[in-house]
C-alpha cells in the first residue's frame with residue numbers, strides 16, 4: 001500500500017507540473033466530509049432550449065417537468081482543476097446538444113478540486129460520488145428518469161468519480177464512459193475506488209496519456225488506445241512545456257468528435273498494450289468503432305491512429321496480412337493482466353532513476369494514513 005502511494009506520486013513528480021505534493025500542506029487545500037446535498041457539489045441541467053440558461057437542480061426537490069419529454073440523460077463529470085464548463089463539458093456538451101436529442105447534466109465540484117490540491121481532490125472524490133449517487137437514486141426512485149436512460153461520462157478524476165458513485169447506487173447503471181481515468185493515487189487499492197468493468201453493464205474507456213495522468217491498464221469491457229497512449233500527435237507542438245496535459249485532454253476531444261464524425265475512429269483489437277508494444281498484434285484482427293457510438297457488445301483492447309489536429313478521426317484501417325511473422329510466436333489472445341502488473345513496475349523504474357530525498361517519504365507516510373482512512377468510508381446505497 002505504501003509502495004503504491006509512493007509510486008503513483010512519483011509518476012506525478014516525474015511530470016513536474018502536476019506534482020500533488022505541492023499542495024500537501026497548503027492551507028487553501030481542504031478535505032470535505034459531510035452530507036449530501038453539498039454546496040460544493042452542484043448539478044446543472046442542459047437541454048436544447050436551456051443550453052445558455054441551465055437549471056440548477058436540487059437533488060431533494062426535483063421537478064419532473066424539467067425532464068419532459070423523456071430523453072436519454074448524459075451526465076458529464078469533470079476532473080482535477082475542473083468546473084462545469086471545463087473538459088469534458090466544454091468539448092462534449094455543445095456537440096451533444098447540437099446533434100443528439102438528450103438531456104445533459106454537468107456536475108460542478110470545482111471548489112473541491114482546485115489547483116494545487118491534488119491529494120485533497122482525491123480525498124474529496126468519495127463525497128462527490130455520494131452526492132452524484134444521491135441525485136441519480138432520487139431521479140430514478142421518483143420515476144423522473146428511467147435507469148436505463150442514464151449514461152455517465154467522466155474525464156480524468158471524473159472517471160474515478162463515476163466508478164465510486166456506483167458504490168452508492170441502488171441499481172446497476174447501463175453505461176459508463178471513462179475518458180483517460182486518473183492514475184495518480186489510483187494504481188493499486190481495491191476496485192471500489194477505481195472505475196472498472198463491474199461498475200456498469202457496459203464500461204468503455206479511452207486512454208490517451210498512459211505514462212502520465214491516465215491509467216495504462218485496461219479498465220472496462222472495452223478499452224481504446226489512440227496512438228498507443230503515451231504521446232498524442234500534435235501535443236509536442238501544441239503544448240511544448242506540458243505535452244502531458246494535451247495528451248490527457250485528447251480523450252474528451254476525440255469523444256466529442258466521435259459523436260458526429262463522418263468517418264469514425266476505428267481501432268483494431270490486440271490482446272494487450274504490452275503485446276502491442278513488442279509488435280505482436282495481428283493486422284487482420286477485428287476492428288471496432290471508438291467513442292460515443294461504440295457497439296455495446298465489443299470487448300477487449302483496441303488500438304488506432306489519429307490525426308494531429310481536427311478532424312482527428314481517420315476511419316477504418318486496411319487489413320494487412322502479418323500472420324506469417326506472428327506465427328513465429330505463440331501467444332494467447334487473452335492475458336491483458338500483464339499490463340496490470342506492468343503499470344506499477346514502470347513507475348518503479350522511475351523510482352530508481354529519480355532516487356528522491358527522504359523528507360518526501362514522511363509526507364507520503366502521512367498521505368498513506370489518510371488514504372487508508374478514505375478507503376474505509378462506508379459504501380452504501382444512499383438516498
Ligand SMILES: *[C@@H]1O[C@H](CO)[C@@H](O)[C@H](O)[C@H]1NC(C)=O
Nearest residue numbers: 030032038039040041111112
Ligand atoms: C465549499 O466548502 C468550503 C469549506 O467548507 C466553504 O468555505 C465554501 O464556502 C464552499 N463553497 C461553496 C461554493 O459553497
Ligand SMILES: *[C@@H]1O[C@H](CO)[C@@H](O)[C@H](O)[C@H]1NC(C)=O
Nearest residue numbers: 094095096098099260261262
Ligand atoms: C460536428 O458538430 C460540430 C458542432 O456541433 C461541428 O463544428 C463539426 O463541424 C461537425 N462535424 C461534422 C463532421 O459534421
